[in-house]
Amino acid sequence: GQQLNQSPQSMFIQEGEDVSMNCTSSSIFNTWLWYKQDPGEGPVLLIALYKAGELTSNGRLTAQFGTTRKDSFLNISASIPSDVGIYFCAGRSSGTYKYIFGTGTRLKVLA
Amino acid sequence: DAMVIQNPRYQVTQFGKPVTLSCSQTLNHNVMYWYQQKSSQAPKLLFHYYDKDFNNEADTPDNFQSRRPNTSFCFLDIRSPGLGDAAMYLCATSSPDRGNGEQYFGPGTRLTVT
Numbered sequence: 001g002q003q004l005n006q007s008p009q010s011m012f013i014q015e016g017e018d019v020s021m022n023c024t025s026s027s028i029f030n031t032w033l034w035y036k037q038d039p040g041e042g043p044v045l046l047i048a049l050y051k052a053g054e055l056t057s058n059g060r061l062t063a064q065f066g067t068t069r070k071d072s073f074l075n076i077s078a079s080i081p082s083d084v085g086i087y088f089c090a091g092r093s094s095g096t097y098k099y100i101f102g103t104g105t106r107l108k109v110l111a
Numbered sequence: 112d113a114m115v116i117q118n119p120r121y122q123v124t125q126f127g128k129p130v131t132l133s134c135s136q137t138l139n140h141n142v143m144y145w146y147q148q149k150s151s152q153a154p155k156l157l158f159h160y161y162d163k164d165f166n167n168e169a170d171t172p173d174n175f176q177s178r179r180p181n182t183s184f185c186f187l188d189i190r191s192p193g194l195g196d197a198a199m200y201l202c203a204t205s206s207p208d209r210g211n212g213e214q215y216f217g218p219g220t221r222l223t224v225t
Binding site: 035 | 115117142151152153154156159161166199201203205207211212213214215216217218219221
């Protein structure tokens with residue numbers, strides 16, 4: 001099935017550093033979601049975005065709905081060891097109840 | 112707290128032996144989804160229900176069936192599990208019609224096929 005391009009695929013960072021990742025699509029979306037998944041668990045919803053240009057924060061996390069409606073960005077500030085995991089973006093177009101997922105960004109934080 | 116619940120968390124079945132995975136939700140969402148996830152890949156949508164309307168993905172094998180007896184419960188039936196069906200199965204819910212596009216996942220059921 002269709003997948004979104006998510007980058008980077010993986011990254012190692014030092015504790016305290018900021019992290020950026022993004023998702024791009026060939027389709028226009030009206031909803032972007034960002035998830036974090038720990039091993040053996042289901043994805044946990046971090047942030048939901050509904051409008052082009054929207055910037056939303058959740059603690060140290062900030063996500064943006066791209067102005068073209070074909071991309072989205074997630075930033076994590078001052079990373080800590082518990083930020084380790086896989087981050088997925090997901091987008092939904094109008095007229096459908098299905099969400100298209102990104103390929104995931106695996107984050108590893110070095111203490 | 113409102114949530115999505117999956118039982119069991121771990122399921123072991125034998126090759127060819129039917130198995131049923133369960134999902135329930137207290138969010139009162141009208142859409143329920145079943146995903147298959149392997150090896151930290153992105154979740155792969157198998158099918159979803161909009162209320163009682165069943166929507167199958169074109170590439171979902173016939174071996175996979177689903178039932179939704181009411182708003183709260185949804186079941187995934189694997190009629191004859193093969194070794195390739197070993198995976199994490201994720202249930203999720205949403206209610207986009209309410210103007211809220213959030214989709215919430217359960218903790219997943221890890222299926223092992225022996």
